[in-house]
Structure formats: structure tokens, C-alpha cells
Amino acid sequence: MVDTFGDRLRERITDFGPLCVGIDPSHRQLTSWERGDDVSGLEFFSLAMLEASAGVAAAIKPQVAYFERFGSAGYRVLERLLADARDARVLVIADAKRGDIASTNDGYAQAWLRSDSPLASDALTMSPYLGLGTMTGLVDAAASSGRGIFVVVASSNDEGRVVQEALIDGDTRVEDALLEHIAQWNAGSDVVGSVGAVVGATRDRPRFDLARVKGPFLVPGVGEQGASPEHVARLFAGVTPGTVLVNVSRVVSSAGPDATSIRDAAQRWRDDLAAALP
Amino acid sequence: MVDTFGDRLRERITDFGPLCVGIDPSHRQLTSWERGDDVSGLEFFSLAMLEASAGVAAAIKPQVAYFERFGSAGYRVLERLLADARDARVLVIADAKRGDIASTNDGYAQAWLRSDSPLASDALTMSPYLGLGTMTGLVDAAASSGRGIFVVVASSNDEGRVVQEALIDGDTRVEDALLEHIAQWNAGSDVVGSVGAVVGATRDRPRFDLARVKGPFLVPGVGEQGASPEHVARLFAGVTPGTVLVNVSRVVSSAGPDATSIRDAAQRWRDDLAAALP
Numbered sequence: 001m002v003d004t005f006g007d008r009l010r011e012r013i014t015d016f017g018p019l020c021v022g023i024d025p026s027h028r029q030l031t032s033w034e035r036g037d038d039v040s041g042l043e044f045f046s047l048a049m050l051e052a053s054a055g056v057a058a059a060i061k062p063q064v065a066y067f068e069r070f071g072s073a074g075y076r077v078l079e080r081l082l083a084d085a086r087d088a089r090v091l092v093i094a095d096a097k098r099g100d101i102a103s104t105n106d107g108y109a110q111a112w113l114r115s116d117s118p119l120a121s122d123a124l125t126m127s128p129y130l131g132l133g134t135m136t137g138l139v140d141a142a143a144s145s146g147r148g149i150f151v152v153v154a155s156s157n158d159e160g161r162v163v164q165e166a167l168i169d170g171d172t173r174v175e176d177a178l179l180e181h182i183a184q185w186n187a188g189s190d191v192v193g194s195v196g197a198v199v200g201a202t203r204d205r206p207r208f209d210l211a212r213v214k215g216p217f218l219v220p221g222v223g224e225q226g227a228s229p230e231h232v233a234r235l236f237a238g239v240t241p242g243t244v245l246v247n248v249s250r251v252v253s254s255a256g257p258d259a260t261s262i263r264d265a266a267q268r269w270r271d272d273l274a275a276a277l278p
Numbered sequence: 279m280v281d282t283f284g285d286r287l288r289e290r291i292t293d294f295g296p297l298c299v300g301i302d303p304s305h306r307q308l309t310s311w312e313r314g315d316d317v318s319g320l321e322f323f324s325l326a327m328l329e330a331s332a333g334v335a336a337a338i339k340p341q342v343a344y345f346e347r348f349g350s351a352g353y354r355v356l357e358r359l360l361a362d363a364r365d366a367r368v369l370v371i372a373d374a375k376r377g378d379i380a381s382t383n384d385g386y387a388q389a390w391l392r393s394d395s396p397l398a399s400d401a402l403t404m405s406p407y408l409g410l411g412t413m414t415g416l417v418d419a420a421a422s423s424g425r426g427i428f429v430v431v432a433s434s435n436d437e438g439r440v441v442q443e444a445l446i447d448g449d450t451r452v453e454d455a456l457l458e459h460i461a462q463w464n465a466g467s468d469v470v471g472s473v474g475a476v477v478g479a480t481r482d483r484p485r486f487d488l489a490r491v492k493g494p495f496l497v498p499g500v501g502e503q504g505a506s507p508e509h510v511a512r513l514f515a516g517v518t519p520g521t522v523l524v525n526v527s528r529v530v531s532s533a534g535p536d537a538t539s540i541r542d543a544a545q546r547w548r549d550d551l552a553a554a555l556p
Contacts, residue, residue, distance in 0.1 A: 026385060065378060065385035071396030072353035079349055099405055100343060100375055101435045107304060107343035118349030127377055129407040129430060131437030152407060157379045159409030166444035166452050174444050174452075 005123055005148025006192025006216045010242035012058040012091055018242075018277050019270040020093065020218070021053040022249030023062040023081070027069075029250070033257040039073045042066075046081045049253060050088065052262035056270055059091035059122070061218075061247050079118045093218065093245075094121035097152060102134045109141040113149075123148040125198060125218070129163075132181045139185055139195055148194040148216070153178045156200030156221030179208040186214035192243055201227035201235060201246070211238045216245060223251035223269070229276035241278045283401055283426025284470025284494045288520035290336035290369055296520075296555050297548040298371065298496070299331040300527030301340040301359070305347075307528070311535040317351045320344075324359045327531060328366060330540035334548055337369035337400070339496075339525050357396045371496065371523075372399035375430060380412045387419040391427075401426040403476060403496070407441075410459045417463055417473055426472040426494070431456045434478030434499030457486040464492035470521055479505035479513060479524070489516045494523060501529035501547070507554035519556045 025045045027037045035041035046062065053060050062081060067074040085092045098108045111117055112124040123142070126135060126149050135149065142148050154164055154175045164175045179197060186193025193215050199206070201221035210217070217236060221227040229246070236244045248269045255265035303323045305315045313319035324340065331338050340359060345352040363370045376386045389395055390402040401420070404413060404427050413427065420426050432442055432453045442453045457475060464471025471493050477484070479499035488495070495514060499505040507524070514522045526547045533543035 024382075026381065027388070063378075063382055063385070065376070065382045065389065068389040068397070069385055069395070071357055071389070072350045073396075075350035075353050097378055097405075097408075098343070098375070099407075100341075101433070102437075103304065104302075104341055104343045107341070107347055110305070111343065111346040111349070117347070118351075119346070127375075127405050127407045129377075129405045129438065129441055130375075130433045130435060131440060133437030134435060155379070155408045157408060157412060159380075159411030160407060162409060162446055162455065163407055163441070163444075163452055166441075166446045167448075168440055168444045170445075174441055177440065 002144065002146045004189050004192060005142065005146055005194045006189065006243065008146055009058065009091060009216050009245065010192055013242040013245065016056065016058045017270040017274040018244055018246050019057040019266065019273055020059040020061050020245045020247040021049060021057045021252055021266055022247045023049045023060055024249045024253065025066045029253055032254065039070050039077060042070060042074060043077045043080065046077060047084065048256060048259060048262065050081060050085055050090065052259060052266055054088040054090055056263060056266045057090065058245060059093055060085060061093040061095045064094055064096040082119065082121060091122040093123045093125065093150065094119065095125045097125050097127040099127040099130055100134065101130060102137060105134050106137045109138045113138065113141050113145065113147045115145060123150055123196065125150045125152060127152050128178055132178060143194040148196055150196040150198050150218045151178060151182060153197040154199045154203045154206060156202045156225050173207065175206050176208040179206055179213055182215055183213050189214060192216060192240060201232045205235055210236060216243045219244060219246045222246050223248045229273045233276040244277055246273050280422065280424045282467050282470060283420065283424055283472045284467065284521065286424055287336065287369060287494050287523060288470055291520040291523065294334065294336045295548040295552040296522055296524050297335040297544065297551055298337045298339050298523045298525040299327060299335045299530055299544055300525045301327045301338055302527045302531065303344045307531055310532065317348050317355060320348060320352060321355045321358065324355060325362060326534060326537060326540065328359060328363055328368065330537060330544055332366040332368055334541060334544045335368065336523060337371055338363060339371045339373050342372055342374040360397065360399060369400040371401045371403065371428065372397065373403045375403050375405040377405040377408055378412065379408060380415060383412050384415045387416045391416065391419050391423065391425045393423060401428055401474065403428045403430060405430050406456055410456060421472045426474055428474040428476050428496045429456060429460060431475040432477045432481045432484060434480045434503050451485065453484050454486040457484060457491055460493055461491050467492060470494060470518060479510045483513055488514060494521045497522060497524045500524050501526045507551045511554040522555055524551050
């Protein structure tokens with residue numbers, strides 16, 4: 001039987017700590033590294049961030065939007081990054097926030113979660129506005145190859161609360177209903193399942209007991225968005241050790257372009273997070 | 279002053295009718311045309327569908343997921359399709375359902391709504407789980423170049439209702455709150471603004487008065503998903519003429535691969551829709 005993505009991630013977190021390095025090659029970021037805002041700057045930045053992450057971070061999280069800025073040429077760089085990450089034994093979470101009707105989601109599964117795809121990633125982030133029921137085929141595809149998805153449940157930004165805290169049947173928040181659905185998907189797993197949740201470190205604890213989700217958590221909001229490792233520890237108190245993956249982006253990349261400085265910054269965040277989390 | 283996307287679309291609908299041809303090069307679709315499920319099949323299908331749409335449809339709507347299945351090579355085909363559509367004077371709505379925090383959405387604006395991008399499209403579909411407040415930069419970028427966005431408000435599939443009909447402040451559905459926000463964005467436009475709404479033809483009329491939205495409507499759900507032109511007419515009774523764009527995909531493409539047959543099918547749907555709609 002194939003290990004679940006949750007189990008594979010837990011193993012990496014045990015070995016390397018709970019840090020995920022976000023790779024966000026925005027115009028602002030490439031410019032601050034004094035690189036051109038072009039495909040060559042994109043490639044330099046992405047590979048330097050991967051190199052600094054190997055052995056320090058459990059995973060990297062490329063933000064696909066910033067590659068898509070350059071169309072197919074940007075996607076070629078992303079493919080190179082994904083291939084190099086596989087070689088470097090760093091897990092990749094493609095942050096693409098896809099989500100559509102079921103037949104279209106099967107297309108996304110083929111793009112991101114199939115071993116022979118040039119974009120094959122260990123996990124893909126998903127946006128649930130069209131409902132989790134659309135994602136069954138994607139979850140099955142992920143599980144069969146040890147890959148996973150992370151559903152955005154409670155995003156780190158304020159503007160999402162109006163949707164995420166709206167009420168279903170009078171008293172259940174959307175975010176809690178999603179967590180319950182994810183828990184059902186993961187219920188059959190021995191330890192940690194294939195379906196994770198994105199829960200921002202800047203948010204209050206959901207009403208649904210996070211320990212019951214049995215999936216990995218991807219946690220944005222730490223660093224520039226203001227949350228600390230202690231926030232994360234409080235939010236996830238009680239969940240299975242090794243299931244909380246904390247994304248840190250700009251506070252690491254802003255130490256660049258010098259490779260040693262990026263790596264030192266990543267290491268500091270890793271150590272602070274590892275000390276705070278169970 | 280630049281014409282708004284809504285005005286540009288209204289002009290096309292007046293000239294060509296309310297049909298949008300969905301270009302969905304799925305595994306199933308390429309196979310049914312007896313083409314390989316590969317980049318060459320993808321290109322053949324996409325360009326044939328564009329050719330059949332020119333002069334018959336106001337717009338085409340490529341489903342980006344199906345291009346992404348082939349990674350950067352699939353995106354190269356999409357770029358070719360977009361360039362050919364510009365030459366053929368067919369508007370393009372990139373159906374990508376993007377949506378993230380504000381800084382990332384700026385990346386999507388650069389990818390899809392900037393004239394010098396290889397993926398430049400007339401409009402982009404957006405998924406609102408992270409809140410409409412994240413899309414301000416994207417809306418500004420769209421408006422400044424006569425482009426637009428379509429926010430998924432009420433999707434054609436059943437699984438999305440649990441989120442879309444959840445209640446804010448006790449009595450406002452999420453979908454109605456989004457329509458109100460969109461109406462505010464469009465309020466300053468003379469006739470039709472840059473921000474559209476996706477409202478499935480299979481859904482009941484939202485409580486918010488659609489005539490007040492002042493944006494274009496993109497309507498899936500007709501054809502294979504079961505809704506008829508008369509459903510659409512009832513749903514959008516009272517809105518400004520020329521603002522309802524109805525997407526039809528498989529019932530047109532299944533007439534292929536013969537070019538004349540696809541065009542005939544598109545023309546029949548166009549005529550039926552034009553007869554039913556105001």
C-alpha cells in the first residue's frame with residue numbers, strides 16, 4: 001500500500017522540521033534581488049530558494065501565479081523547479097488554489113497529481129467555493145500515488161472571513177463544515193490522510209476540533225503577515241505531532257540574494273518553529 | 279476613455295448573438311474526436327473550435343485546466359489559441375477560476391489582463407473564497423485596459439450551494455453579498471461595467487436583483503448540464519439587453535470533428551438563445 005501524503009509529510013517534518021519555504025517570485029521580489037522581472041530572473045530566484053531550502057525545510061511552496069505571469073515560459077521554469085526539487089528530496093506543494101466542477105477538477109488532477117505530468121507535485125492547494133463534493137476524483141487520484149491536496153479552509157487574510165464564517169443551517173460556519181468533510185475523507189487512514197487544510201496562523205481556532213481532521217495543516221500568515229511561532233503553537237495545540245507545516249516566504253527571501261544568508265534565515269525560522277511546536 | 283469590458287461584450291453580443299463557445303479539450307473530448315490525448319490533439323481541437331466560433335459566437339471560453347494537463351507545452355497551445363482569437367475578433371474569457379490574497383492576485387492580473395502577456399485575455403474567471411476585497415488591484419488592472427473579470431457567484435453544479443447559500447449576518451446569502459459588492463464596483467459605469475458574475479442557468483434567481491449588478495453575466499449550465507434557453511431567459515428577465523453571455527460546450531463540440539457540423543451546431547444554439555433572450 002502507498003504511504004499517504006500525510007504520512008510522507010510527517011516523516012519529512014520529523015527529519016527536517018516544520019518549515020515550508022514559500023517561493024514567491026513577484027515583481028517586487030525579483031526587483032529587490034536586483035534581478036530583471038523576466039524569465040531569467042524567475043529561474044535564478046526559484047532555484048536559489050530551492051537550494052537554500054534543501055535539508056532545512058520539509059517542503060517548498062511555489063506560488064504558481066508568479067510563474068504564470070510569464071505564460072508558457074514561466075511554466076517551463078516551474079517544471080525545472082519541480083524536477084530539481086524531486087532530485088533534492090524536497091516535497092513540493094504547488095500553491096495554485098484550483099477548484100472547479102468535478103470534470104474540470106479531473107483535469108487539474110491530471111496536471112498536478114499524475115506522476116507522468118511535467119507539473120507533478122506532492123500536493124496541490126484547492127479553493128472550495130464550488131464545494132468539496134467536486135473534489136472526490138482529485139482526492140482519489142492523490143491518494144493512489146501518495147500525493148495530497150490542501151483545501152483552503154481559513155485563509156490568513158481578513159477579506160475572506162465574510163465567506164469562510166458564513167453560517168450553514170443556522171449555526172455551522174463554512175470553515176467548520178469543510179473541516180468536517182475533510183475529516184471524513186481522512187477517517188480511513190491509519191495516522192494522517194491525504195487531504196490537508198490551509199488554516200492561517202492569523203485566525204482564531206475554528207470551532208471544529210482540529211485534532212479530529214487527521215490531515216496535515218498548511219499554515220500561512222507567519223512572518224510578514226504578523227503571526228509568530230507561538231500563535232501557531234496555540235492554534236494547533238493537541239494535533240498529531242508532525243502534521244503542522246508552516247509556510248514562511250518573504251522573511252526568508254528578503255535575506256537574499258546571498259545563498260548563505262537565505263539559508264541562515266530559513267534555519268532560524270525552522271529552529272524557532274521547531275522549538276514552539278510539539 | 280477606454281470602453282469597459284461590459285460595453286465591448288455588449289457590442290459583440292449585439293453583432294453576433296449571446297453565444298459563448300466553451301473550449302474543453304478533456305481526455306474524453308479528444309478521444310471522441312479520435313485524436314490523441316496529447317499536445318497535437320489539444321491544438322487541433324482548440325483551433326477547430328475557434329474556427330467554428332468565429333462570426334457565430336461573441337466569445338470563446340477555453341477551460342484552462344485542460345491545457346494545464348500538458349504543462350508548459352499545453353500553455354503554448356493556449357497562447358496560440360489566444361493570439362488566433364484576437365486575429366479572428368473573437369473575445370476570449372479565460373476560464374481559470376483564479377483567486378488568492380491581494381498580492382498574489384496582482385500576479386494573476388499580470389498573467390491574464392496585461393496586454394503584453396502571452397496569456398492576455400479579454401476576461402478572466404475568478405473564485406471568491408478568499409473574499410472580493412482581494413481583487414481590487416485586479417479590477418483596476420482590468421478596467422484600465424478594457425478587460426474584465428467574471429466572479430463565480432452561483433455555480434451551475436449542486437455541490438457549491440452549501441457555501442454559496444450560507445448566510446452572512448443571519449439573512450444574506452453569500453451569493454447575494456457578492457452580487458452587491460460587484461454592483462458597487464460597476465456603479466460608476468455608464469452602462470455596463472468591467473466586473474461580471476458567473477450565474478449558472480440551473481440555479482434559482484438570487485434574491486439580489488440581477489438588473490442592479492450592471493455587469494455582464496456568464497451563464498454555464500445550458501446543454502449537457504440540463505438547462506434550456508428558456509431557463510436562461512427567465513433567470514435574467516429584466517437585465518440590460520446584451521449583457522447575458524451563455525456558454526455552451528459539449529453539445530457543440532460533440533458535433534465535431536467535422537468543421538461544418540460544429541459550426542452548424544453552434545449556429546443552432548446561437549439562434550435558439552438569441553430567440554429566447556431579450
